[in-house]
Amino acid sequence: MKLLFTFFLLLTVISLFSVDFNIQAHFDPQNLTISGTLCTKSGIKNFLLLPNYASKGNPYLHALYEELSGAMDILSVTNGEGNEIDYTLDTYPATLMGDEALRKETMLTIKEDATRVIVHFRTHLKREQLPEEGAYSDFILYRFGWYPLPMEDNEGLRIRPHSWQLSMQMPENWQAIVSGDQIGESMWKSQGDYLSSPVAFVRKDSYKEFSVPFEAMKIIMHFREGFEGEASKLTAYALKMLEHLVKKLGPLRYSTIHIVQDPFPGLYGITADGLVAIGDGFFTSANLWVNGLLDPLAFYLVAHELSHLWFGIGTGVDFLKNNFMSESLADYIAHSTIFELCGKDYYMNWESSDLFTSLIKNYFDIPETIAHADQLMLLYTKMAGVKAAVSDPLDAIPQNFASAIYYQKGKRAFFSLEELLGREKMYSILSEYYRLYAGKSVSRDEFLAFLERYVDPEVLYALFLERRNFDARVYPSDGFVNIDSGNLKIPLKVLVETPDGSRSFITSDSTSFPYVSGMQVHLDPEMRSFDIERHNNHWPLLFESGYGEYQNRYDAYLLSGRGIVGISASGIDYTGELLFEKYPYFGIGLLNQSGYMSDEGRGYSxxxxxxxxxxxxxxxxxxxxxGLEGFSFSANFGIPERLYIGESSPLMMARHVFSVKSRFVDTSNYYIDCLYNFDDTLKHGLYLGIEGLIGKIDATPTYIGGFYGSWIANVRSKFLPSFDLLAVGEASGKKVFDPFYDVLSFEATSNALDPLMSKYTPTSYLLDLRVSFPYVVSMNRRISFLNLFSLGGIGVSWELGGRFFDSGNVFYTSLVFTPVIYIIADTPFKINLGFSFLMDADGASTIGIKGGVSLGSTIYFNEKLGFSTIKEVIKWKNSGSR
Structure with missing residues (x-):
């Protein structure tokens, strides 16, 4: 017996001291907690308690947009003998993580030296449906930080790679998906040092799985019942990518790679050590409208996420300081692999034989290729006035443009290196980098020093450290063609075409060469650099017409034809436009409006x-x-500002927007309409609009003013009451407003025959007050309908309000139903359908219906009263004006 006990003790000690962390945990799905003990011998003093980040709320953000964190309780800290060790819960010092109020009690600091440290903790999961760390009835994902994380650098988010052994207990109807080697029924062990021990919990009766071998590894796909087809397709993409990348970059350190279906809507991916979560949009709504339309995007997403197993996860980074070494590298690997395996980097499956394909492409204005989508993001960043280096930390870039810098600009930086070195050499360098730094956390300076072995430091500075926007251009001068790189040493491909043939070369300096008759010169023809303005990359300038397959509106001046056909009870009309444009800066076109008026029995053009x-x-x-509508003019001006919301960096946006709309048909029909909008819902739940209109309508002078305001109470509840006010008036007392502008009679064929609405004529002023109580019920599992849309939840809003006008007062209560549906590309779309009971002061009553549509899936699904322009409330017509 003594020998057996000694042997057992020896195994325990060997198991404990063969890894940095030994974790024993229990998952309780009913209370949404993970309780555990973490035992370590490594002498780590500081641990990040990531669930405590923002657990007390964000004082700079309205509750409508706030995602409360979970929480982690530290129950005790002891040494190997069971004695308590002194510790403190401190504010994590990294200001890069955001405001101090969000970082309170997020760092566990051990105050004593001990051979072994045992931390007893309990992690509370979020009771919300989120991409990760949220709670579904059958799925929970926790990527980083469900246990205390060891940190290498407390000034950022640089996790210390560590080896671990995990024992996880859970109810029988639940399964844990854990990376690493499974060494028992409920025990796993990392293969070397990982950044974390990611874990997903799925209900066995809801999720299925299948396993596919790949060399010394296997891929296990975990998916909800009913999605075998999509799961098989994504697994095939993963196999194809792994086969390619293992040859290029070297073998991974995982025996198993888990891919899981994440129920949260959207087209996204999440990666940790040995585990990849793929957004529900690639399963539930992947084939809406056109089967296979999202296949290229799905392949690209899988490629990007698997690339993280080499870079960003396989080789660790500080995610706040040096995120480009994760996202830029992974996106470069994914994009270059798409070129190698597929030849063309289509953004969506434009070769689908479905009749809707071309209609979708043109109507939704979707980029043709991934390169075009990248260029659009770079262009938007430049037009927003943002200048940032690829290697900038997160707090140096406006939050809503960080992805454009880390993904698009950073990816193009690596493509520029590929132009200089060649793809095979580039992959050889990255393979060596992975071999040297796998399982380690790498700083920016270490990474750039490694690249300096192969690349001129000035080139690396221009690609990764320079904040100025890059705008190369080509132009003729004094018999020479000049290549101007703006004093930035960016590797640039130059293609020279002459009547005798073509040649290309790579330059990282401004240069010039003699002009030859018939010569054409193109800079960066394959979109490899992060050049923000490409119309000046060609000499002579490029001109294209139509919307052909190879049209590139970022390079060429366009001459395009567009047309819209409208059919109504009053006839048929067609508006055609021949437009010449430099996208997206300006365009000028010729119009033709023609049609047939059935009520008058005549055509027009x-x-x-x-x-x-x-x-x-x-x-x-x-x-x-x-000639039909006269002159019309509109202008919008926003005041850009950096809006601080307590997180790592501010948002770059315009809360103050001024608009002017005007029309002149003839001297009897014209108006000018001025509007000011203040949108502060993000911080204070407040939206205001002030509008004024002056002009003549059917030769009658009209002076209209109005105000619209909406305020959402800042309470942390599923019920967020909102208050809305609409006030409009005509200065000279003309009766131009319809008091029932947004309601249709449910009791009569028209409002004019309704028992209540027919009592009241148009009014000279209208005051509409309303309070709403919305509530959203989200579905754990979305349901698709006839391949048209998927239903993700429904909102219900109870409204109370009153309308006051010069001929009476009407009070109403409404019940508004708002299905939250998802259409093509998992785009959220809301349909508002309301039933209103209206009663005036005399007791007359009626039932009306109202409705509307809007994009987005926020809990605030009430339809606004339409104050984008006052003519939503005005009922008037004029000769020829629409």
């Missing part, structure tokens, strides 16, 4: 002109003239 000008993301001017 009118010509005209159109013009738009958009110098940046905050300004847009439009001018149009036609």
């Amino acid at each position: 009118h010509t005209g002109l159109s013009l738009y000008f958009q110098p940046d993301l905050y300004s847009l001017l439009k001018l149009k003239y036609s």
